[in-house]
Amino acid sequence: MLGFDLYRPRTLQEALKLLAEFKGSARVLAGGTDLLISLRAREREDVKNIIDITSLRVLDFIQEDDSRLRLGPLTAHAQIADSPHIRQGAGLLAAAAAAIGSPQIRNRGTIGGNVVNAAVCADTVPPLVALGASVKLERMEECRWLPLEEFITGPNRTRLEADEMLTEIAFAKLTATAGWGFTRLARREAMAIARMNVAVVLERDSRGRVVTARIAPGAVLASPARIPQAENILLGQCPDEALIHQAGQAVATAMTASGSRWSTPYKEPAIIALTERAIKQALEVEWR
Ligand SMILES: Cc1cc2nc3c(=O)[nH]c(=O)nc-3n(C[C@H](O)[C@H](O)[C@H](O)COP(=O)(O)OP(=O)(O)OC[C@H]3O[C@@H](n4cnc5c(N)ncnc54)[C@H](O)[C@@H]3O)c2cc1C
Missing domain, CATH: 3.30.43.10 (Uridine Diphospho-n-acetylenolpyruvylglucosamine Reductase, domain 2)
Structure with missing residues (x-):
């Protein structure tokens, strides 16, 4: 018992x-x-x-100011998926939250739990990394902020100390011209943990050249990170099929460089396709 x-x-x-x-x-x-x-x-x-902590309503909030979005750790995935603030300022996070589990899991499961549990396949983590999110950790009379990529140190491992709680997640809102994409691969559409996922944020200038690129895959590296090699392929360019494919390949190369497993030959083409689709979604922003 x-x-x-x-x-x-x-x-x-x-x-x-x-x-x-x-x-x-x-x-x-x-x-x-x-x-x-x-x-x-x-x-x-x-x-x-x-x-x-479920009765601590002070930890359940979505707040927006001119430039930033702030989330309480008790915010449920369903709230994130439905929030007009998140859909507008961080659409990729809303899309990821909407893809989690089932309605019951989305009503019950929280963003704080997803982040602290730090599963490699956690769906909200790649979007938060692509958004440049930081986490606030509090203990009695003390608090510190860490970038999410520093907070999660490996599969189910974080820098959270035994006497600390996660009390806020914050990031800069996407500008109106930023495009985003979120793709995931799982055995089924619903109630299935992601095998891999990819979050992409792109900004382009008036001539269509990429000026900001953030590509963050999930379940690809031991701990969450952006892939600068893939981002650099797109920066300063008007991406076409060939460049988008190269960026996908760069993510696959980063994955294989971090270690090879029995599933790597299967994952390689899958991560290339997931990255390509996420980039294409991000490039379609004007038509959404
Ligand atoms: C059927 C099923 C389907 C699922 N599908 C998905 C899916 O598709 N995608 C996905 O990403 N996940 C999925 N999950 C996993 C899970 O639902 C999520 O990770 C969820 O966000 C966890 O949040 P929670 O509030 O339930 O966390 P809890 O289970 O309450 O906590 C998880 C961990 O975080 C710690 N913790 C929670 N909040 C805090 C805090 N504020 N400060 C410090 N520590 C904290 C807890 O101590 C615990 O160690 C699924 C789970 C189930 C059972």
Whole structure:
């Protein structure tokens, strides 16, 4: 039988105090769609205390100012997918959130849980990397910000300390002229974890030349990162089929350079196609 003590703090301060008290033996419970599964599978025998933060409404927000979007970690995927602010200022994140699991999982699962769980296939992570997101980590009387790429250090590994909580995710809004793409490959359209995914942001000048390129694949490298080799192929160019293919190949090369597995021969053409499609989506912005 599973055994743990459950706490339901009424304030963020209370939650942080509990984390400080319990150190490594406590975990935060948000939607529970990852945590409860791993507890049931007995992958977290060290966890003796669960801190349920679902009633901390102060962590559930989508805020927009002139240039930035700020999300509370308790924001559910369904809220992100439906938010006019996110759809306008970070469409690729809304598209990724809409692709997660099923309506039940999207209503329950949170962006904070997706980021802290740090699965290589996490759907919100590549869009957040492409958006240049940073995360706010708080402990009693202290807080720090880290770029998301520094926060996630490997599969299911982050720089979160035992007494810290993720309390905000923030990034600059996309400009009105920026194009974006998000593609994913899974066994089915719904209720299937992504095998790979790709997020792309492109900005072009009035002559159609790419002036900003951000390409962030998921489940391709051990930890999330943009692929500058692919981005540089597009920068300063008016991308055609050949260049788009080269950019896809550059992502595949970065993947194989990071290590080869039994699935690599299958993944190579798949990641090229996913990248090409995401770039083409990003180039179609005017016609959306
Ligand atoms: C059937 C099914 C389908 C799924 N499909 C997808 C999918 O298509 N794409 C995808 O990306 N994921 C998918 N998932 C995984 C999961 O739903 C997501 O990762 C979800 O976003 C996790 O959020 P949560 O709120 O449920 O996290 P929880 O399970 O509550 O927490 C996950 C981890 O994060 C920690 N944590 C949560 N919030 C905080 C915080 N604020 N501060 C510090 N630590 C925190 C917890 O302690 C735990 O270690 C699926 C899961 C299931 C069960």
